[in-house]
Amino acid sequence: MIRLKRFLQYLFLTIVSIISVFPIYWMAVSATNKSIDVIRGKLVFGTYFLENWKNLFTVSAVGKAMLNSFKYAIVLTILALFVCSLAGYGFEIFHDKGKDAVMSIILLAMMVPFAATMIPLFQMFSKAKLLNTTIGFILPTISTPFLIMLFRQSARSFPHDIIEAARIDGLSEMGIFLRMFFPTMRSTYAAAMTITFMNAWNSYLWPKVVMQDANSITMPMLVANLTEGYITDYGMLMLAVLLCTIPTVIIFFILQKSFAEGITGAVK
Amino acid sequence: MNQSKKKMKLDRRHNLVGWAFLTPAVILIVIMSFIPMVKALLLSFQTGIGNKLKWAGTLNYVRMFQDTVFMQALKNNFVYLIIQVPIMLVFALVLASMLNNKNLRFKGLFRTAIFLPCATSLVSYAIIFRSLFAVDGFINMILIKLGILETGYNFLVNPTSARIVVILALIWRWTGYNMVFYLSGLQNIEYSVYEAAKIDGASVFQSFWRITVPLLKPTILLTAIMSTNGTLQLFDESVNLTKGGPANATLTMSHYIYNTSFKYVPNFGYSAAMSYLILILVAVLAFIQLKVGDKRD
Numbered sequence: 001m002i003r004l005k006r007f008l009q010y011l012f013l014t015i016v017s018i019i020s021v022f023p024i025y026w027m028a029v030s031a032t033n034k035s036i037d038v039i040r041g042k043l044v045f046g047t048y049f050l051e052n053w054k055n056l057f058t059v060s061a062v063g064k065a066m067l068n069s070f071k072y073a074i075v076l077t078i079l080a081l082f083v084c085s086l087a088g089y090g091f092e093i094f095h096d097k098g099k100d101a102v103m104s105i106i107l108l109a110m111m112v113p114f115a116a117t118m119i120p121l122f123q124m125f126s127k128a129k130l131l132n133t134t135i136g137f138i139l140p141t142i143s144t145p146f147l148i149m150l151f152r153q154s155a156r157s158f159p160h161d162i163i164e165a166a167r168i169d170g171l172s173e174m175g176i177f178l179r180m181f182f183p184t185m186r187s188t189y190a191a192a193m194t195i196t197f198m199n200a201w202n203s204y205l206w207p208k209v210v211m212q213d214a215n216s217i218t219m220p221m222l223v224a225n226l227t228e229g230y231i232t233d234y235g236m237l238m239l240a241v242l243l244c245t246i247p248t249v250i251i252f253f254i255l256q257k258s259f260a261e262g263i264t265g266a267v268k
Numbered sequence: 269m270n271q272s273k274k275k276m277k278l279d280r281r282h283n284l285v286g287w288a289f290l291t292p293a294v295i296l297i298v299i300m301s302f303i304p305m306v307k308a309l310l311l312s313f314q315t316g317i318g319n320k321l322k323w324a325g326t327l328n329y330v331r332m333f334q335d336t337v338f339m340q341a342l343k344n345n346f347v348y349l350i351i352q353v354p355i356m357l358v359f360a361l362v363l364a365s366m367l368n369n370k371n372l373r374f375k376g377l378f379r380t381a382i383f384l385p386c387a388t389s390l391v392s393y394a395i396i397f398r399s400l401f402a403v404d405g406f407i408n409m410i411l412i413k414l415g416i417l418e419t420g421y422n423f424l425v426n427p428t429s430a431r432i433v434v435i436l437a438l439i440w441r442w443t444g445y446n447m448v449f450y451l452s453g454l455q456n457i458e459y460s461v462y463e464a465a466k467i468d469g470a471s472v473f474q475s476f477w478r479i480t481v482p483l484l485k486p487t488i489l490l491t492a493i494m495s496t497n498g499t500l501q502l503f504d505e506s507v508n509l510t511k512g513g514p515a516n517a518t519l520t521m522s523h524y525i526y527n528t529s530f531k532y533v534p535n536f537g538y539s540a541a542m543s544y545l546i547l548i549l550v551a552v553l554a555f556i557q558l559k560v561g562d563k564r565d
Contacts, residue, residue, distance in 0.1 A: 204390060
């Protein structure tokens with residue numbers, strides 16, 4: 001009875017795992033196969049990868065989109081991590097009634113749906129001539145309540161003795177933040193980096209609004225555009241999807257452990 | 269005397285440094301969230317094409333409830349909310365409590381596999397599902413081979429099956445994400461509690477309902493609010509998986525708002541009014557969830 005139960009549990013988890021992984025596996029396999037083989041249901045890696053690659057680079061500006069996506073995501077991640085960790089640290093280490101009140105107002109921004117700010121943002125950005133610029137892409141999401149909260153939470157576990165000792169040693173407040181807080185909070189930074197990079201890389205609605213020029217296209221936009229045609233070349237399409245997925249999957253695998261740790265800190 | 273004066277001076281300095289540290293982030297949130305929010309509210313009482321706007325009172329709000337497409341979109345969002353969110357959260361909770369078992373082997377492997385869908389972008393997975401469920405797609409091929417279907421069935425042309433595909437896709441993408449939150453929450457529960465319950469003769473279901481669910485309540489509340497919030501704002505799936513079709517049966521509110529502001533003749537006032545309905549719904553539902561969450565104590 002117990003053995004049967006245990007067997008059923010493993011069976012269930014295995015089936016769920018297979019269902020979770022299968023669409024991604026199918027996408028990767030299809031990227032190496034001819035469209036007609038994809039339709040026939042071929043489930044092993046093929047030899048059509050280079051053809052798909054050539055086709056994709058001929059019909060779309062995939063190189064440009066990759067470069068753009070990397071540029072926007074990296075710049076945004078660096079700025080967001082700096083601005084939000086500085087604020088989270090400030091809110092916690094120097095906390096008083098005033099700052100706590102500001103924090104709770106900021107948390108309200110978490111509930112604001114993007115659709116509600118999208119149109120005024122678009123109007124503001126087009127007036128400020130920020131359409132189709134890196135700044136236009138990154139500005140709305142540099143500072144997010146979620147990241148500030150994450151860093152505030154982790155600053156709670158940062159020992160005050162270290163700060164006092166550093167002050168006596170004559171280190172400036174900024175110096176303490178950069179040289180003490182930053183190196184000790186590596187797992188929080190890793191979690192924040194994973195979340196921010198993935199969100200930036202994957203974002204779609206805002207880029208669709210603000211990046212209307214063909215030169216500033218991002219990977220998700222490019223992939224979406226590929227489905228506009230009447231006939232779908234599945235091999236080529238899945239190669240584009242694969243290229244759009246590889247960076248986030250790599251980040252995910254490198255930072256998976258610290259991501260879980262960082263989230264654990266936030267949930268507590 | 270002198271010492272305390274010095275200390276006060278230092279405290280004030282620290283206070284100022286604190287404000288300096290959080291100023292950039294706060295200013296950005298004010299400019300990028302709060303000011304646009306107020307502007308959208310003002311916009312929602314205006315009407316016109318593009319940037320030529322005039323005051324219109326509550327016209328947009330009245331129009332919204334007579335707009336059959338928007339009402340359809342509102343309904344669609346609620347169909348997803350009522351069907352998909354509970355299934356996904358229960359499923360995530362069950363998986364998390366299974367993976368929390370200390371004696372389970374291959375735990376890391378299962379966890380990574382189930383969490384992996386989160387690494388795909390929303391556009392990517394929407395297109396993968398669109399391709400898998402296409403008339404000439406993989407799912408149809410399997411169904412034909414198994415003899416269940418004779419010819420390919422166009423899942424995305426029938427309203428019900430199109431919605432089911434969207435719901436399946438959403439469950440696939442987000443279950444692992446919620447599971448990670450539950451796994452983190454479960455780490456705060458002493459494992460010995462489960463062992464004690466087992467010795468007392470509690471069944472797996474009993475310890476699930478009596479221990480796991482009550483102790484994880486704050487986390488469950490958090491995920492419920494996050495999922496509600498996310499579901500009311502669905503956009504990428506509607507655009508890329510079903511293109512809102514067939515006949516708007518899967519169109520979401522955000523998708524329609526995007527269309528009325530950037531695809532059709534732009535009517536920013538009307539779009540802003542519709543976006544405010546999402547804002548109100550998000551706020552009201554979060555409030556209800558918090559109230560219900562508190563009550564059970």
